[in-house]
Amino acid sequence: MREELLRVIEKNSRIDLKELAVILGVEEIDVVNEMAAMESEGIICGYHTLIDWEKTSIEKVSALIEVRVTPQRGQGFDNIAERIYKYPEVHAVYLISGGYDLLIALEGKSLKEVSYFVSDKLAPLDSVLSTATHFILKKYKDHGTILARKYEDNREKVSP
Amino acid sequence: MRNPLSDRIVGIKPSGIRKFFDIVSEMKDAISLGVGEPDFDTPWHIRDEGIYSLEKGRTFYTSNAGLKELKIEISHYLERRFHLSYDYDKEVMVTVGGSEAIDIALRAMINPGDEVIIPQPSYVSYEPCAILANAVPVIIDLKAENEFRLTAQELEDAITDKTKIVVLPFPNNPTGAIMEQKDLEAVAEVIIRHDLFVISDEIYAELTYKGRHVSIAEIPGMWERTVLINGFSKTYAMTGWRLGYACAPAAIIAQMLKIHQFAIMCAPTTSQYAAVEALKNGNGDVAMMREQYNQRRRYLVNAFREMGLPCFEPYGAFYIFPCIKEFGMTSDEFATRFLEEEKVAVVPGTAFGDCGEGFLRISYAYSLENLKIAIGRLADFVEKLRAEKR
Numbered sequence A: 001m002r003e004e005l006l007r008v009i010e011k012n013s014r015i016d017l018k019e020l021a022v023i024l025g026v027e028e029i030d031v032v033n034e035m036a037a038m039e040s041e042g043i044i045c046g047y048h049t050l051i052d053w054e055k056t057s058i059e060k061v062s063a064l065i066e067v068r069v070t071p072q073r074g075q076g077f078d079n080i081a082e083r084i085y086k087y088p089e090v091h092a093v094y095l096i097s098g099g100y101d102l103l104i105a106l107e108g109k110s111l112k113e114v115s116y117f118v119s120d121k122l123a124p125l126d127s128v129l130s131t132a133t134h135f136i137l138k139k140y141k142d143h144g145t146i147l148a149r150k151y152e153d154n155r156e157k158v159s160p
Numbered sequence B: 001m002r003n004p005l006s007d008r009i010v011g012i013k014p015s016g017i018r019k020f021f022d023i024v025s026e027m028k029d030a031i032s033l034g035v036g037e038p039d040f041d042t043p044w045h046i047r048d049e050g051i052y053s054l055e056k057g058r059t060f061y062t063s064n065a066g067l068k069e070l071k072i073e074i075s076h077y078l079e080r081r082f083h084l085s086y087d088y089d090k091e092v093m094v095t096v097g098g099s100e101a102i103d104i105a106l107r108a109m110i111n112p113g114d115e116v117i118i119p120q121p122s123y124v125s126y127e128p129c130a131i132l133a134n135a136v137p138v139i140i141d142l143k144a145e146n147e148f149r150l151t152a153q154e155l156e157d158a159i160t161d162k163t164k165i166v167v168l169p170f171p172n173n174p175t176g177a178i179m180e181q182k183d184l185e186a187v188a189e190v191i192i193r194h195d196l197f198v199i200s201d202e203i204y205a206e207l208t209y210k211g212r213h214v215s216i217a218e219i220p221g222m223w224e225r226t227v228l229i230n231g232f233s234k235t236y237a238m239t240g241w242r243l244g245y246a247c248a249p250a251a252i253i254a255q256m257l258k259i260h261q262f263a264i265m266c267a268p269t270t271s272q273y274a275a276v277e278a279l280k281n282g283n284g285d286v287a288m289m290r291e292q293y294n295q296r297r298r299y300l301v302n303a304f305r306e307m308g309l310p311c312f313e314p315y316g317a318f319y320i321f322p323c324i325k326e327f328g329m330t331s332d333e334f335a336t337r338f339l340e341e342e343k344v345a346v347v348p349g350t351a352f353g354d355c356g357e358g359f360l361r362i363s364y365a366y367s368l369e370n371l372k373i374a375i376g377r378l379a380d381f382v383e384k385l386r387a388e389k390r
Helices: A002-011 A017-024 A028-040 A078-085 A111-122 B017-026 B044-055 B068-082 B097-109 B126-132 B152-158 B181-193 B250-263 B269-281 B283-307 B331-342 B368-389
Strands: A061-069 A090-095 A102-108 A128-135 B092-095 B115-120 B136-141 B163-168 B197-201 B226-231 B244-247 B360-363
Touching (some): A002 A028, A002 B283, A061 A111, A078 A090, A102 A111, A111 A128, B044 B269, B068 B092, B092 B250, B097 B244, B097 B250, B115 B152, B126 B136, B136 B152, B163 B181, B244 B250, B269 B283, B331 B368
Parallel strands (some): B115 B136, B163 B197, B197 B226
Antiparallel strands (some): A061 A102, A061 A128, A090 A102, B092 B244
16 A cells, blocks of 8 residues: 555645545555654655746746765765755755766755855865756756646547 | 438437437536546657657558557567467457457358347447347346346356357446456356357456456467457557457458458558557556556545445446436436536446446546546535435
8 A cells, every 4th residue: 555655645745534545445544554654764755835936926046056076985975965955945966877976956036046055155165076057947847747738638528 | 212321220229328428518617427538648658659650651551450560569468468379460450449349350250140149238339230240139138236247147048049149348338347257257158058259348458456357268268269359548548549459269350350451451550550669668557547547446436335326346447337226217317417407427327228227327537636526516416316305
């Protein structure tokens, strides 16, 4: 049940527990226990909302930053990653294989704010060798959801 | 002027679904639970392969029986899923949907006056196709208390010395019934004893929710008596691509192929290339869709229980078949009033045979969100009818 439960709530974390139990074919108490267990095991890390900020009047600027760093003896990349992810404006930090080491997703109020973060906080870090900042112009799809399109049922309404 | 029409075709009743279709399509704000096709889009990698084949200019006829590559994939698939062995070259043919396969299988096997046993409720085309093939259809009324499975006794009772073919429509549209191994073994014994053949329409084979589907062709002694029909419409959400297939002993396929060759030539080439991709890399899509159908199925079974509408638990396809006899209306009256008063379309059970009277076919090829709205309205309607009766 665990895997199927995760697949359902990954798409819809607001589903009520009674309904969740029905569609999974289990008892509600089992769903409650399983979710509590997965929360304490750190499998379920949060219940977020996917927002298309473009459609609001709130200005936001997002960027992806490639960072090349020197790993530290005995620490690998963990220390430097931690120094970076502690900034609240940093949304995600990934260790990447290939041409650079860390990929950072950053969200700021303005271009200026993002540039400030890169030039004053990120680039000066000792182990950071170089950065390349890519501003996001448009989000087509996020978290597996297509933002631009609404589902339309084009089927004939009755068919055998 | 003489009557230009054939008496036989004029004598065939138009599909019972048509009337509803006409009312619903005029009602703009109506929501529907009447659809017999998946709500998912064809998975993108499959569509992409179809587009790519067009870009590469693969726009010619394929051989009559279908692309060799596709026939090989079909035979691999049947081996992998059902341990069935078919020679791709002589025992597999690609058709324009499962519907064409039903038609040509009957035409290839029937002599005038042969009887074809058709269990109902079932898909709308078996009976007219049998009549068009010069056969005499013999209907078995399946029963709710058997969960609409075909029993050996029912079959035995319908057999005469003219019986030649039994149509096996499982997993079933419209009831959602399945036949498990023990059920199939019981009817297979009767079929073999009376030296009959089977046309097994397994188009919903991948949509079962109680273990994997078992094909009648897997039962010992049945392979050589079976025309197995399957296709891509339901499994891969490819209804509009019009692609199915039939597998049978070479002697039967050879004759089916003759009809196909003269009437159709070959199934759509683009669809065949897309289907190769579906069989090669579509397992994950099927599992995802099956899981979602199953969640909706559980939701509906529970909703009907809460409404107090009697309904056996369906384990196949994407339909549920609740009983509405308590309201003292025909299925048609119920469906018509439900549509007029609550603006939700369902299909009366009688569209799938007279013994569907007192039942409704409700499709769960809709998102849970849509199902909830429609089922909410059904619950209101049922309450209203019960209040009227009091």
